[in-house]
Amino acid sequence: MLAIDNKLISDEVLEEQFVCDLNKCKGGCCEDGDAGAPMEKWELEKLKEYYEAIKPYMTEEGIREVERQGKYLFDKEFGWVTPTVNSGICAYGYRDQQGIIKCAIEQAYNDGKLDWKKPLSCHLFPIKIQKSKRDPDVEYLNYQPREDLCQAACALGKKLKVPVYVFLKDSLIRKYGEEFYEALCALAEHLHK
Structure with a gap:
């Protein structure tokens, strides 16, 4: 888990690759x-x-x-x-x-x-956001593609080498703002050095 302010982000958001393939998953x-x-x-x-x-x-x-x-x-x-x-x-x-x-x-x-x-939950998929039960200001961002349904998207992401957070740039900015997204990019860059 990585942290930016009160958001805890699973490593997979930065490490996994994903691009929706609507022609396959419909x-x-x-x-x-x-x-x-x-x-x-x-x-x-x-x-x-x-x-x-x-x-x-x-x-x-x-x-x-x-x-x-x-x-x-x-x-x-x-x-x-x-x-x-x-x-x-x-x-x-x-x-x-x-x-x-x-x-x-x-x-x-x-x-x-x-x-x-559209609803943010749709725009952010395959990231799911959950609020902490202990502290409602804390949010968990987890990468949760559907096992069968998203196989094509995972394969296309790997083929195109597009990390989840890059694919979801617009929706992440829509939810948390430019500053958060820039911090996320900096975290990803730091991890990949």
Whole structure:
């Protein structure tokens, strides 16, 4: 574990290599799990604020589930999460013509309809963030790719020699800021000397 301020980062974030290979995994992380996408409390307000702008990008099934379950729900294990369709795909997910699952929130963002890209937990995957039970100001950043689903991403990362923290540069900056990311890069450089 490495530390930057109150964040404890697993060595794998700097040592392992990863690049999503959507043509192989088809965005399976958006439907393979025990709950919807974990959300931070401030993101719940964004979802309420922008739902009408996101809705045109959603599937009929996704809209039905949001109307039935709500825009988000509380899970005992994961906290606030997005609803899912039949315990599978995220209600905000849809399949494109190649069968790749895309995010309605992200598509609305890409089209300039909102200023929120998608839940941070999705943007940061395969890093999962957990708060310390003893000290809520301490966060653990762990590299946790899905064993089968992410094999292609791990292979592509190795082939292209892209460390996890480099692949996730934008999302790490989005979550913690430029200063944190620069410190992370400096740590990685120091470790590789």
